[in-house]
Amino acid sequence: MSVDDINARGLVLLGCGKMGSAMLEGWLAKGVRPDAVSVIDPYPSRRLEELTTQGLRLNPDSVGDPAVCVLAVKPQMMEDALPQIGDMAAGGTMFLSIAAGTPISFFERMLGTKAVIVRAMPNTPAAVGRGITALVGNANADATVLDLADELLRAIGQTVRLEDETQMDAVTAVSGSGPAYVFHLIETLAAAGEAEGLPPEMAMALAKATVGGAGELAEQATESPDELRINVTSKGGTTAAALQVLMNEADGFPPLLRRAVKAAADRSRELGA
Numbered sequence: 415m416s417v418d419d420i421n422a423r424g425l426v427l428l429g430c431g432k433m434g435s436a437m438l439e440g441w442l443a444k445g446v447r448p449d450a451v452s453v454i455d456p457y458p459s460r461r462l463e464e465l466t467t468q469g470l471r472l473n474p475d476s477v478g479d480p481a482v483c484v485l486a487v488k489p490q491m492m493e494d495a496l497p498q499i500g501d502m503a504a505g506g507t508m509f510l511s512i513a514a515g516t517p518i519s520f521f522e523r524m525l526g527t528k529a530v531i532v533r534a535m536p537n538t539p540a541a542v543g544r545g546i547t548a549l550v551g552n553a554n555a556d557a558t559v560l561d562l563a564d565e566l567l568r569a570i571g572q573t574v575r576l577e578d579e580t581q582m583d584a585v586t587a588v589s590g591s592g593p594a595y596v597f598h599l600i601e602t603l604a605a606a607g608e609a610e611g612l613p614p615e616m617a618m619a620l621a622k623a624t625v626g627g628a629g630e631l632a633e634q635a636t637e638s639p640d641e642l643r644i645n646v647t648s649k650g651g652t653t654a655a656a657l658q659v660l661m662n663e664a665d666g667f668p669p670l671l672r673r674a675v676k677a678a679a680d681r682s683r684e685l686g687a
């Protein structure tokens with residue numbers, strides 16, 4: 415699905431809160447025109463209201479037969495929200511759900527078995543073109559549809575194709591929720607810097623740049639993350655002292671992240687039950 419297709423046929427967002435807005439910002443930055451976008455949301459943000467001055471349609475009476483309809487309400491709201499776009503299911507629209515936990519079978523029940531459905535899990539760095547989205551389609555989403563969905567999602571970052579929908583719970587726990595873990599790492603690293611005597615702004619600037627820079631290096635370097643870690647660690651030095659705490663198998667990062675990611679994956683499975 416190219417930006418040109420979207421600009422020609424339109425894109426609808428059912429729900430445009432934090433994640434829908436992050437994706438929309440990414441698409442606008444890549445050339446999707448605001449006048450090709452319709453948003454159905456009872457509580458639009460100020461930014462969406464501003465975009466209406468550039469042609470974005472907010473809660474229009476009709477949205478026609480758009481190329482894509484992104485389903486971006488909370489899983490618990492989906493059943494109430496979907497009837498607003500039910501008419502589209504008869505046309506050539508691709509439905510792109512980003513709802514955590516909500517299986518494709520739910521959308522087939524709500525939209526009919528003919529609906530072309532792609533289930534995806536993006537993350538909020540999509541707002542700056544640095545997201546990663548996993549996707550999987552229903553039986554009506556043939557290779558061409560999946561390629562089109564992939565192309566659209568690559569406008570806001572990287573993509574991965576899932577072999578099986580059940581992988582979505584683990585994906586959600588790693589990359590969907592993952593930015594929140596990293597933001598919390600920034601918060602707690604800055605707080606620890608303050609506790610060691612740094613002024614708050616300086617501690618936060620150091621923490622943000624360290625996490626951002628290390629993430630970029632991990633993506634760009636040919637070395638693996640464990641090699642990059644070893645490169646920072648001098649024998650008998652400061653990093654080794656910290657890693658003795660963080661890499662402790664009893665109460666360091668490994669068991670902590672294992673528990674956190676399991677809790678998120680379990681919650682994703684619960685939402686789908």
Ligand SMILES: NC(=O)C1=CN([C@@H]2O[C@H](COP(=O)(O)OP(=O)(O)OC[C@H]3O[C@@H](n4cnc5c(N)ncnc54)[C@H](O)[C@@H]3O)[C@@H](O)[C@H]2O)C=CC1
Pocket residue numbers: 428429430431432433434454455456457458486487488489491494495498512513514515535536537538590591
């Ligand atoms: N926030 C994130 O990082 C991610 C969220 N998701 C998924 O994205 C979806 C949206 O999550 P957020 O953006 O975080 O939530 P949010 O609460 O920020 O956005 C949901 C939006 O839906 C609107 N809404 C509520 N009822 C509606 C209705 N009947 N019709 C149309 N719009 C309605 C709300 O006004 C709100 O703007 C969820 O299903 C979530 O699982 C997926 C990946 C990451």
Ligand SMILES: O=C(O)[C@@H]1CCC=N1
Pocket residue numbers: 514586590591
């Ligand atoms: O917290 C949530 O349920 C959503 C899904 C992934 C990120 N936010």
